[in-house]
Amino acid sequence: MKPVRETWIDYARGIAIILVLYRHVFEGIKNAGIAVERYLFIEHFNIMFFSFRMPLFFIVSGIFVESSLKKRGLTGFLSTKVKTILYPFFLWGILQITLQLILSKYVNSNRTIYSYLDLLYAPRAIDQFWYLYALFNVSVLYAVGVAVFKLKPVVNILIGAVLYFISTAAHQSNLGLGFLGDILHYYIFYSIGDFFCNAIRKKENQQYFESWKLLGLLFVPFFATQYYFLKQNLLHPYTGYEYVEYYQPILFIAIALLGCMFVLALSFFLQKLKAIPWLHVLGSHSLYIYVSHVIVLAAVRIFITKVLGIYNVPLLLILGIGLGLLIPVLFYKAACQFNMRWLFSLEPSGKKHKDPTILEREQSISR
Secondary structure: OOOOOOHHHHHHHHHHHHHHHHHHHHHHHHHOOOOOOOOHHHHHHHHHHOOOHHHHHHHHHHHOHHHHHHHHHHHHHHHHHHHHHHHHHHHHHHHHHHHHHHOOOOOOOOOOOOHHHHHHHOHHHOHHHHHHHHHHHHHHHHHHHHHOOOOOHHHHHHHHHHHHHHHHHHHHOOOOOOHHHHHHHHHHHHHHHHHOHHHHHOHHHHHHHOOHHHHHHHHHHHHHHHHHHHHHHHHOHHHOOOHHHHHOHHHHHHHHHHHHHHHHHHHHHHHHHOOOHHHHHHHHOHHHHHHHHHHHHHHHHHHHHHHOOOOOHHHHHHHHHHHHHHHHHHHHHHHHHOOOHHHOOOOOHHHOOOOHHHHHHHHOOOO
16 A cells, blocks of 8 residues: 655644754855845854754654654665765765865855865865764664664663753753764664654544644743844854753754744645645755755856855745756756765655655655
């Protein structure tokens, strides 16, 4: 029997990838020296979205770890992660660094030949790629813990809590942990996703998650905590707007979880209405957008500013997000059409004719 498609997960990933591009487009505009002082509201939204955007990615990924391990076993699970996360991480990371070196006069990044080594131990230095490396490492450690040491989700949450507080203490002490810091920081969110997977995916509970009442119940607390997150970070700008995350860690977890709950409730509600279909299409292509969007954004920004002479910040933001989403999806579809899926995945070519949305579900960053 063919499983029922869970489009809510695509809606959630679609929302998350839009928020990722919002930040990267805006930061790119600022780093290009374009004045943004008149548009404080854009910066404020940028700060607020930071409260739950990346935890959402890890929670969503954790929701599917149990079913993936049951389906593939530990060996198959690890093999899939190498093919669908680690491989594009290195391929696109190397490609992006190379282009930034070649086009150093036109891009914001300051790269050297040693930047390639950053992929191994300091991936945060290479723009967006830290997330893929962190997700791969967290997924592998979590899967080994579950399959080999039989760790239950509750135990993993406790382990994740300890690791999380170690990461915040290290940050407060200016102790650089490289890629290890990201593992310590986000393991708890992956564990939380696994803990709630059965409740979230259980068919009997779907009517509750799809209800507008749940969305309404979360609405006020969500915006209240977002306001608090914004105000506290604005009061402590010297922390890089990370004050709540690293100096109020318990509160940050609560704010992040509330933000994730709101997005998931919204995703279930959109699934019920079958609304905004392009949003779940974006979600089903989120990995491909993620690995390539920085290259696309740089090209779009240079063309719009240097060729068209447009420096209006809101317009740059809208065009950057729109084209940063559209072009990677079109590029991925073209790659599939010309038998070049190896640009994104090492999955066997025998699957090349499968619908890309379904195929992506089987091998995406949320598995």
